[in-house]
Amino acid sequence: MSATFSPDEPMDAADHAVLEALARVLDRVDPVPAGLVDRSLFALTLEGLHAEVTELRVLELAVPAVRGAGDRGTVEARTITFTSDPITVMITLSVAPSGGVRIDGWGAPAQRFSVELYRPGATVHAESDDGGSFVLPDVPRGPASLVLRPVDGAGPAVSTPVIEL
Amino acid sequence: MNRTAGGTTEEADVASTSLGGRAAAALESYRAGDPHLLAELVQEATPLLWHIVRGQGVDRDDAEDVVQEVWLAFVRSTSTIREPQALLKWLVVSARRAAWRTSGRRREDLRRTAPLPEDDRAVAVRSTEPPVDEPLLVAERDQTLWRRFLELPERCQQLLRFVAMADRPDYKAIAEVTGMQVTAVGVTRGRCLAKLRALLDADERWVEA
Structure with missing residues (x-):
């Protein structure tokens, strides 16, 4: 019969070794999903933005009719319009040559915007021209949220809801 | 950083070396507008929360949502928890409760779909849980x-x-x-x-x- 171990004794080195081995085994059989930390941080970033910027709502979502089969040159694109008085943002998503997503955007009323795209693990910055147009030529697919801030500080900063690129 | 507590060296030591202490510092600086420590804490404590939630029988997909919910609740928690150790307890208890709620909903869903035994596809989809x-x-x-x-x-x-x-x-x-x-x-x-x-x-x- 094997030794018994009293629950009331202080933990010894072998106890610690067992717990360490168990931690290692748990990480092997049930690993934390890759990207969970990034997605958690993304959620926290959006939460932080919420307090600071006005969230736009989706006004219109247009997906062009699928062209005839075999027309492989057709680029799948969709256009989404967001609004929150007084700012309207329209973006067109298309496939970048790399397989990522190209975002052509336009903010109105026309002015220079500082543009930030938040996604799990990274933030991309861009700036619009004086007419409010901007391009993010190649963004990885996945959830993302755009924030537009008027460069001259006139008007509120706005964010889009999370969109699936 | 400005520590208000004139604690003993031992307390200060616990505050900086323990997960609970780092959690307290992270929340404090996050509220002051600096998210850096929070990012480190999320990095460090997500595996712990993951295993707590998974230990309650929540499947991997749902567990991802639960862990994110807990972090959101953490930064939203406006209650001032003075004791650094209490913050770790808060995280653990929240993770458990959120996991219970989720596995409770799951059981409820299964119970509702039970009268349709011929439709076993739903169950099959649920059991994507990789075996050990x-x-x-x-x-x-x-x-x-x-x-x-x-x-x-x-x-x-x-x-x-x-x-x-x-x-x-x-x-x-x-x-x-x-x-x-x-x-x-x-x-x-x-x-x-x-x-x-x-x-x-x-x-x-x-x-x-």
């Missing part, structure tokens, strides 16, 4: 440990998952949420660890490896 991947455990000793661990009562598995993943200086907080004992001589082994040790001790593959 023993082949991943190359070392025989690790396999033995895992098998013996799975023989423990569910509550012991939950508790040991947590204790194994948690940070050492936080035994006080661990003790509070798990019912482990912290005495003057240290942390006692506790019933669950004693059981696991006995199972392993009786297993020649563990003893001789």
Whole structure:
């Protein structure tokens, strides 16, 4: 019969070794999903933005009719319009040559915007021209949220809801 | 940083080296507008929360949502928790509650879909849960440990998952949420660890490896 171990004794080195081995085994059989930390941080970033910027709502979502089969040159694109008085943002998503997503955007009323795209693990910055147009030529697919801030500080900063690129 | 508590060296030491202490510092600086420490905390404590939630029987997809919910609730919690150790306890308790709610909803869903036995596809979709991947455990000793661990009562598995993943200086907080004992001589082994040790001790593959 094997030794018994009293629950009331202080933990010894072998106890610690067992717990360490168990931690290692748990990480092997049930690993934390890759990207969970990034997605958690993304959620926290959006939460932080919420307090600071006005969230736009989706006004219109247009997906062009699928062209005839075999027309492989057709680029799948969709256009989404967001609004929150007084700012309207329209973006067109298309496939970048790399397989990522190209975002052509336009903010109105026309002015220079500082543009930030938040996604799990990274933030991309861009700036619009004086007419409010901007391009993010190649963004990885996945959830993302755009924030537009008027460069001259006139008007509120706005964010889009999370969109699936 | 401006610490208000004129605590002893020992307290200050616990504050900086323990997970609970880092959690407190992270929340404080996040509220002051600096998210850096929070990002480090999320990095460090997500594995702990993951294993707590998974230990409650939540599947991997749902567990991802639960962990994110807990972090959101953490930054939204406006209650001022003074004691750094209390923050770790808060995280652990929140993770458990959120996991209970989720597995409760799951059971409810299954109960509702039960009258449609011919539609077993729904159940099949649910069971994408990968089985315990023993082949991943190359070392025989690790396999033995895992098998013996799975023989423990569910509550012991939950508790040991947590204790194994948690940070050492936080035994006080661990003790509070798990019912482990912290005495003057240290942390006692506790019933669950004693059981696991006995199972392993009786297993020649563990003893001789």
